[in-house]
Amino acid sequence: MIGELPNVQAGMEFSTRRLAHEAGVHRPLQAGICGTKKKGAESIVVSGGYKDDEDFGDVIVYTGHGGQDGRGNQVSNQTLDDTGNAALVTSCLEGLPVRVLRGAHDGSAYAPSDGYRYDGLYRVTSYGSKQGLDGFLIWQFRMEAYEGTPTPQVQPEEVIPAPGMLPVDHEADQQPAGNEQPGRVTSTVQRIVRSNAVKRKVKEWHDNRCQVCDLRIELLGGSYSEGAHIQALGSPHNGPDTTSNVLCLCPNCHVMFDAGAIVLKDDLTVVRAGKAKGPLRTHSKHTIDLDCVKAHRERWRG
Amino acid sequence: MIGELPNVQAGMEFSTRRLAHEAGVHRPLQAGICGTKKKGAESIVVSGGYKDDEDFGDVIVYTGHGGQDGRGNQVSNQTLDDTGNAALVTSCLEGLPVRVLRGAHDGSAYAPSDGYRYDGLYRVTSYGSKQGLDGFLIWQFRMEAYEGTPTPQVQPEEVIPAPGMLPVDHEADQQPAGNEQPGRVTSTVQRIVRSNAVKRKVKEWHDNRCQVCDLRIELLGGSYSEGAHIQALGSPHNGPDTTSNVLCLCPNCHVMFDAGAIVLKDDLTVVRAGKAKGPLRTHSKHTIDLDCVKAHRERWRG
Incomplete structure (x- = not known):
C-alpha cells in the first residue's frame, strides 16, 4: 500500500520494528526500503545505518541500499539495480508518496529518543550518486515532507531556519544577483505530478x-x-x-x-x-x- | 511587486480600494487585474463584478477582463489580448504568485461582510474559455491558494469538504474504477515551477x-x-x-x-x-x- 494508512497518524510511536511491521507502516523487518521498481517505494526507515545520511527534519538526504559489510561500513559501490534503490527512483519519477519511519540514533536531531516513530509522507525530489565517506560510490535521494506532514520536534541544540515565501521583484531590469548559498525557499524546482x-x-x-x-x-x-x-x-x-x-x-x-x-x-x-x-x-x-x-x-x- | 508584501499579512482589511491601493496590495483603483503580459499579474480583486465567477475559498474560478457594458452585463467576447487576461496567462505559464483581494458582495460565501480583505497568494493553475451566462465568450482562470495561505472564514450556510490525501493502492491489477466526480484532492496535475x-x-x-x-x-x-x-x-x-x-x-x-x-x-x-x-x-x-x-x-x- 502506497500512501497514508487509514489508522496510522504521523507522530505515532512504535517501540520495535516488529510493531511498525504489524501496523503496516514498514513491512520488512530488516531492509530499510520497502518497495519494488515496478510499484515504487512504500516506506523507508531512517535510523542511522548509513553515515552519509543527512536529516533536516522536513528534508532528508537518504542514502540508498547496498555495499555495506555487516558493521555499517561501505565496502563496495551501490547501484540503481538494487531493488530498494530502483523503488525510490520510481517514486521520484512517478511523484509517489513514501512513508518515513525514524528510528532512535545519534546522527539526527529529529530522531526519536527511543524506538521508532512514523513521521508521515515524503516525496523523492531528486537523486544522484557521489563518493561516500568510506570512499565508495553511493546513491542519495532527497526526500521532502509533503505539505501537511508535520516537521518532527527537534531535540535541543539545533536551530532550523523557518521557510518563507520571498517576494519576487520584477521591476529591476539589471541582471539578478542570485544567491551563492540559497536558503531552503528556492531549493527545488518541483514537478509535482500527483500520480494515481x-x-x-x-x-x-x-x-x-x-x-x-x-x-x-x-x-x-x-x-x-x-x-x-x-x-x-x-x-x-x-x-x-x-x-x-x-x-x-x-x-x-x-x-x-x-x-x-x-x-x-x-x-x-x-x-x-x-x-x-x-x-x-x-x-x-x-x-x-x-x-x-x-x-x-x-x-x-x- | 510580485508576491507577498513585507508589511501586509493575509486577513488584513481595507475599508476602501484606495486604502488597498496605498498599501500596495492592489494598485489600480478601477481595474480588477493588476499586471502586464511581460511581468505577469501582481494582484486581482474578487468583488462580484463578473457573474460567472465561482468562489470555493481556496479555489477561485476568476473571470477575465473585458466585454462588459457599464452595468455588469457581458456585451461582447473577451480575448487574451486584453492586458489583464494576458498577465494572468503569464502568471500561469511562469508559476508566479498572485495576491488576491476579496471585496464585499453577495456572490461568495468567502467575501468579507464589508470593504476589502487581502487573502494571500494564489497561483493560476489553468485557464480556458467558455460561453458565459450572458451568451458571450469569456476566459476563466482557476486560482488555487498556496500552501500557507489561510482559507478565509466562510459566512454561515456553506460547508466545504476537507481536502485529504487518498491512499493509492497499487496491489490491484484490474482496471481502476476511477471517479466520475472526483473530489478536490485529485483535482489538478500541478506543474509548480517556482519561478524567480x-x-x-x-x-x-x-x-x-x-x-x-x-x-x-x-x-x-x-x-x-x-x-x-x-x-x-x-x-x-x-x-x-x-x-x-x-x-x-x-x-x-x-x-x-x-x-x-x-x-x-x-x-x-x-x-x-x-x-x-x-x-x-x-x-x-x-x-x-x-x-x-x-x-x-x-x-x-x-
Whole structure:
C-alpha cells in the first residue's frame, strides 16, 4: 500500500520494528526500503545505518541500499539495480508518496529518543550518486515532507531556519544577483505530478510513450511520461478522473495540450497550432471519452 | 511587486480600494487585474463584478477582463489580448504568485461582510474559455491558494469538504474504477515551477528556446520554457541559485537533465544517453559555471 494508512497518524510511536511491521507502516523487518521498481517505494526507515545520511527534519538526504559489510561500513559501490534503490527512483519519477519511519540514533536531531516513530509522507525530489565517506560510490535521494506532514520536534541544540515565501521583484531590469548559498525557499524546482491509479494504468498501457509525438523519454532506471487529463478536473472544467479522460503524454505535449496548443478532433486527429498532424496513437484497452475531447477543444475556441 | 508584501499579512482589511491601493496590495483603483503580459499579474480583486465567477475559498474560478457594458452585463467576447487576461496567462505559464483581494458582495460565501480583505497568494493553475451566462465568450482562470495561505472564514450556510490525501493502492491489477466526480484532492496535475528572477533572466536571454534541443514551445498567449538548475539546489547537491547555474530548457530536456540522461562535458558538448550530440546553445551574456557542470556530471557517474 502506497500512501497514508487509514489508522496510522504521523507522530505515532512504535517501540520495535516488529510493531511498525504489524501496523503496516514498514513491512520488512530488516531492509530499510520497502518497495519494488515496478510499484515504487512504500516506506523507508531512517535510523542511522548509513553515515552519509543527512536529516533536516522536513528534508532528508537518504542514502540508498547496498555495499555495506555487516558493521555499517561501505565496502563496495551501490547501484540503481538494487531493488530498494530502483523503488525510490520510481517514486521520484512517478511523484509517489513514501512513508518515513525514524528510528532512535545519534546522527539526527529529529530522531526519536527511543524506538521508532512514523513521521508521515515524503516525496523523492531528486537523486544522484557521489563518493561516500568510506570512499565508495553511493546513491542519495532527497526526500521532502509533503505539505501537511508535520516537521518532527527537534531535540535541543539545533536551530532550523523557518521557510518563507520571498517576494519576487520584477521591476529591476539589471541582471539578478542570485544567491551563492540559497536558503531552503528556492531549493527545488518541483514537478509535482500527483500520480494515481488512473494515470498509472494509462501510462502502463502506452508503456510511457507519448500518444501525440510517440516519444518515450528514457532515463537511467526507467522511462518517463505524464498522465494528462483531457477535460481538466475541478471547476470550471469539471472533467471525470477516469482512464477515458486521461492521455499518456511527454511533458512537452502535456504543456501544449493543457494550454490548448494541441487539441483533438472527434476522430482523434491531433491538431497542433491549428494544423492537422495525423491520428492520436491509441491502445485497444484505452477508450477515449469523446465528450471530454469536445469539452477540451471548446475550452480553447476563444 | 510580485508576491507577498513585507508589511501586509493575509486577513488584513481595507475599508476602501484606495486604502488597498496605498498599501500596495492592489494598485489600480478601477481595474480588477493588476499586471502586464511581460511581468505577469501582481494582484486581482474578487468583488462580484463578473457573474460567472465561482468562489470555493481556496479555489477561485476568476473571470477575465473585458466585454462588459457599464452595468455588469457581458456585451461582447473577451480575448487574451486584453492586458489583464494576458498577465494572468503569464502568471500561469511562469508559476508566479498572485495576491488576491476579496471585496464585499453577495456572490461568495468567502467575501468579507464589508470593504476589502487581502487573502494571500494564489497561483493560476489553468485557464480556458467558455460561453458565459450572458451568451458571450469569456476566459476563466482557476486560482488555487498556496500552501500557507489561510482559507478565509466562510459566512454561515456553506460547508466545504476537507481536502485529504487518498491512499493509492497499487496491489490491484484490474482496471481502476476511477471517479466520475472526483473530489478536490485529485483535482489538478500541478506543474509548480517556482519561478524567480534568476530563472526569468535566463529564459529571457534565450527567448524560451531550449538550449539543448532548440525547441520553443508556442502557446496561445506566449511561449514556454523552464529554468533548470545545473547543479541542483539543496542537500546533497548544494548548487548556487545564480544565472551561471541555470539553463533554459524545454520540459522534456529538463526531465532528462534532472535525471542524468543528459549531461554536459566541460566544453559544453551535450551528451545524451552516452552519445555526444553537438554543442549547447549559448548566449553572450549567459556565462555557464563549469564547476556546476562538473558537479552535475559527477552526480550521474554511477
